[in-house]
Amino acid sequence: LAKTTQPISMDSYEGQEVNITCSHNNIATNDYITWYQQFPSQGPRFIIQGYKTKVTNEVASLFIPADRKSSTLSLPRVSLSDTAVYYCLAEVGSGGSNYKLTFGKGTLLTVNP
């Protein structure tokens, strides 16, 4: 089962691009990575997911290099409201006896004015 490791905290300023990297060993070809955002006293909410190369949606991008030993969440032009904890999740298998998942411990992103 993949173990996911991410930085405990990061600081940024409004308008900057922020990149948060998650390291994960033993990720197979069809295993995928999902990133979640969590505000205090709320449940996590989905940001983006993917299993190879690059994925982009309206709020973020996700980069997974060819060796698949890490993934990077990229948040363009952050604002104060992006201050939150960000979690990466590695999911192995698609169901049945081989299905496993593990969350990273989370990265507290603080965006300063």
Added chain:
Amino acid sequence: NAGVTQTPKFRVLKTGQSMTLLCAQDMNHEYMYWYRQDPGMGLRLIHYSVGEGTTAKGEVPDGYNVSRLKKQNFLLGLESAAPSQTSVYFCASRRQGFLYEQYFGPGTRLTVT
């Protein structure tokens, strides 16, 4: 469409008491999960279910039991609560298959004295 709901929102137990946390989802999702969240530990998987009538252990299953008698409900039981089970508990659900995100409930804050 309420999404994922959790009952109760708060609860205080004395050591040795028992209780059941209820998670309900109205999205017809096959997969359901129970996590606990403690400071500095991120989200840790307690138990999960890939379908009605099936359950499996996660990372920290000791002291908890679960049941999935109906597809829309996932119950988490504490038979004899201990102070170490003081935590915030989150339930989540998702569709079966590849590249589907989890939808989280608002959480249950449990204190065991």
